[in-house]
Amino acid sequence: MTPLADPWPAPRPSAPVERVVSLPGSKSLTNRALVLAALADAPSVVRRPLRSRDTLLMAAGLSAMGVGVVDEGDDWRVTPAALTSDAEVDCGLAGTVMRFVPPxxxxxxxxxxFDGDPHMRQRPVGEVLSALAGLGVDIDDGGRGSLPFVVRGAGSVRGGTVVIDASASSQFISALLLAGARYDTGVDVRHDGKPVPSLPHIEMTVAMLRARGVEVDDSDPNRWAVAPGPITATDEAIEPDLSNAAPFVALAATTGGAITIRDWPRSTTQPGDELRDVLTRMGCDVALDDAGLTVRGSGALHGVDLDLHDIGELTPAIAALCALADSPSHLRGVGHIRHHETDRLAALATELGNLGADVTEHPDGLSIRPASLRGGVFRTYADHRMAHAGVIIGSAVEGVLVEDIATTSKTFPDFAGAWLDLTGTDLAGQ
Structure with a gap:
């Protein structure tokens, strides 16, 4: 593969883009499926998984501990095993690896x-480690509550009730629930703090547990109890990653074209499904049928007032669209995304502002008003969602240069190639 230019010239199509797109699988579903398959009562297959940096790190981490994860065509066959080996787990920039594997x-x-990329030492994991310590697991993190840390297993976990503050990440709760059925007494997780962000991701975890015969009680607000018992081996076909659809469906809006995402599920726990409502509010025509999800741009984008608390990962793409809208927008409820791959609110305010956008940063969101945008370098801070925002702006503004476009490999291998193909741009020189 030809090395990508850095910064990378984001293509601006000269005509409306009308294409059908097939997306790689969901990272969230793939990594949960891998963990559950590793803890199951027999071998199983993860079908059509996403193969990206985050999921390859998950597979490698589980393999290092003794789980069999082998290629079977386009699938992964996962064989549970006694976890007896000392191991090193590279978390990279994957929050799911850093949080889901320690339990x-x-x-x-x-x-x-456990260790990872330098920035990962700033991402929160202390609540998970403290909870595990409270359940009887030997944790050595030097009192930092962050990477690097060591888990010294005893072959079993007592389990029980833990109270945590999951207001920084719903992954704290999912991490404990995924392994909880294998604990001696299960696990009863209670949240005490500000509202939990990204609740659909917890609902995804609960649904996947129940599909494998695990008893989960989530009838009380801010409490999730997993009963002890086996995790039934279940082959699972991974849905397309709906959050990764954001820049592609945005292209319909910015060019006045039509993009169809194949195999969009009619029912899903993925928060990316909310794109249908967001784009409708912004003036697009959105239709879901047997062909997939089709988004048609109207030639104009309208501002929105949205609480994105449950779909924070979509904020960069939505903010980029808002910067191109013909009326003001206010995005709120996403203070927690300051602790994602980067401080996404500060990064968006800075980078959109550098291209001429009128942006006000708030503790939990952004206000964006119509302004004339210009080309320039759009920094990504090693954050794949920031790169998505950059290419969206570049699809409507001449001369946008996206720094480190290769960071998109975190969840979408060869995103740049797919984007160039979609926009009809020659690969030469890119």
């Missing part, structure tokens, strides 16, 4: 060392 490591009889 599994507690079931090991080995010593499991």
């Amino acid at each position: 599994v490591a507690g079931l090991s009889s080995g010593t499991i060392a």
Whole structure:
């Protein structure tokens, strides 16, 4: 593959884009399916998984502890095993690896060392580690509540009730629930703090557990109880990643074209499904049928007032569209995305502002007013969602240069190639 230019010239199509797009699988579903398959009562297959940096790190981390994860055509066959080996787990920039694997490591009889990219040492994981310590797991994090840390497993975890503050990430709760059925007494997770962000991701976790025969009680607000018992081996076909659809459906809006995303599920727990409502509010025509999800741009984008608390990962793409809208927008409820791959609110305010956008940063969101945008370098801070925002702006504004477009490989291998193909741009020089 030809090395990508850096910064990368984001293509601006000269005509409305009308295409059908097939997306890679969901990262959220793939990594949850891998963890559950590793803890199941027999081998199973994860069908059509996403193969990206985050999911390859998850597969490698589980393999390092002794789980069999092998290629079977386009699928992964996962074979549970006694977790007896000492291991090192590279979390990269994957929050799911850093948070979901330690509860599994507690079931090991080995010593499991965790570390990742430098920025990951700033991302929160202390609530998960403290909870595991409260359940009887030996954790050595030097009192930092962050990477690097070591989990010294005893072959089993006592389990019980834990109270955590999950207001920084719903992954804190999902991490404990995914492994909880394998704990001696299960796990009863209670949240005490500001509202939990991205609740659909917890609902995704609960649905996947129930599909494998695990009893989960979520009848009380801010409480999730997993009963002890087996996790039934279940082959799972991974849905397309609906959050990764954001820049593609945005292209319909910015060019006045029509984009169809194939295999869009009629029913899903993925928060990316909310794109249908967001784009409708912004003036697009949105239709879901047997062909998939089709978004048609109207030639104009309208501002919106949205609480994105449950769909924070979509904020960069939506903010980019708002910067191109013909009326003001206010995006709120997403203070927690300051702790994602980067401080996404500060990064969006800075980078959109550098291209001429009129943006006010708030503690929990952004206000964006219509302004004339110009070309320039759009920095991504090693954050794939920031790169999505950059290419969306570039599809409507000449001369946008996206720094480190390769960071999109975190959840979408060869995103740049797919984007160039979609926009009808020659690969030469890109």
